[in-house]
Amino acid sequence: MADTLLSLDDLAVHFTVGSALAGGIKTLKAVEGISLDVKPGECLGLVGESGCGKSTLALAIMGLIAPTRGRVALDGSDVKQRPRLETARTVQMVFQDPYASLNPRQTVRRTLADPLRLQGVGNKAEVDGRVMDMLAKVGLRPEHADRYPHEFSGGQRQRIGIARALILKPKLVICDEPVSALDVSIRAQIINLLLELKDEMGLSYIMISHDLGVVEHVSDRVAVMYLGRIVEQGGWQEIFENPRHPYTRALIAAIPDPFHRVDATANRTKAKGEIASALNPPSGCPFHPRCPIKADRCVSELPALEAVAPGHRAACHFRDRTV
């Protein structure tokens, strides 16, 4: 058993967009030079705003998009070389929108049984048994098996989505914003369920979310992405208590927290403007147009992701400066 379950080595995913006739062909660097490990039983929080490449990264890990450069290794072997069905037994995904990610014309039983059959579990009694087990694990009743998605509430649908991801007993589950489409009063139920199942089944998670409260609650380590790159990564406590990248500080400052009403430091650390287009990224540090502490060097020179403490790295020329 390898001691890293997932290992990304200088992973890059580029897309070509446009056409030679209309404005020329451009390269969109959705994911650029990401190296990252996930250990068994670990939860990695992945944070970033829309357009930063989180979902492309997830698809590359699932083996659904071929990397332009670099390597995705699961259990020590390259995803490109692994048979598709074997990868599916190792990594599964829980999607954001439980309304869009379930087939409306399939019963819950069929949605859960199909992956098993595809993996060659032919015995009907065994398939049925595992479907029923899984339903019980996610807090649904046996009679729910023969209903269709529209008969469920949002929270219950997300339970079905989780059951579908876990039915093959994967080692790694990528949760892409698993609670942001749910009603506020339902979110705690789903977060508690995900954490319980993680312990019970010995899962690793990659938790993609823009909700820093959720990420802090569930993660062991956190990686912050901006325009396709990781700008900071470290243990959850370091990231939240001693963030070194101005973007991480801006994300934390942007959270409306009624217990810590907006104060002067928050305004100093807020980011200006919006994320740039990945088609036309800024020179030097990609965050510099929005950065409250930018200097001349940031416009010309791309900062490397370097250590600030053991296990804590930041890609900022001023990573040693604390606020």
Place this chain on the structure above:
Amino acid sequence: MTVPLLKVDELRIALAGDVIHNAVEEVSFEIGRGEAFGLVGESGCGKSITALAIMGLLRRPLSLAGGRIALDGQEIQDASPSEWRRLRGSRIAMIFQEPMTALNPLSPVGKQIAEMFVLHQGASWSEAMDRAEEALRQVRVPSPERRIRDYPHQLSGGMRQRVMIAIALACGPDLLIADEPTTALDVTVQSEIIDLMAELCAAKGTAILMISHDLGLVANMCRRVAVMYAGRIVESQPAGAIFATPRHPYTQGLVDSLPRLGERAKRGRQRLREISGVVPSIASYPAGCRFNPRCFAATDICRNTPPAQTPLPADGLVRCHHHG
């Protein structure tokens, strides 16, 4: 002095279907001049249609079934369509969750702002376009002289929402209704838009009715907050108090159920407190207190009798038989 800017009294909104349901009932609140008031609740609780009622925009199958809406002491709920058109935009304005669907995709944004001055203030188009440019500058859109010719699809989400704010505030309304204005935006952009809205409204003395599912966001920017559940206001308190001493079990659940930044460092990872069950649909509101099937404190009286309002200090109220 004592007349509030907006007074909503016993508002009832009916949803017609096979049977007529009350989507909103017994909703009363007041907003003072220049005050920021928050209305919080989950999807389907009736907060957005309450806003539509105040804008006179309820359309079939929804209709106003009872209650009074008074702006500056003057009842407006029975206003004629032409009176509504004069009110909307000039005295009450609204911004919506998704600016892409609220803006006209076929018209440059400058023209959409200028329209406000032409329609409500009788300005000429050339004067209105100059003022539109100034309005864009006020909402801090970079290079407004070029941006006024842009179409909505050429702007980012945050810029579009700035344009919406410019349109809404163009004629200096007394009340700005903001219905989930930042839900579609990224968090860093969200905080910029909220700051901008709060600053412009404070400068112009515009009152805000902020509608959101995010209790934290609302409590941060509003002075008073009302919480809605299944068509009724269940609690209303000053923003600080609603977090420090929530009195309704639903509000308590909302406050406790979300992981808060910094909690884990202080106390380690605690299991989140859940609110069991799901939000009831309008056709199956339970008898008695509508929260009773999900409430940890529910007793027989909760299942049979709808709780009356109990006044709290500082104009607050709670609607619970067992408010603590």
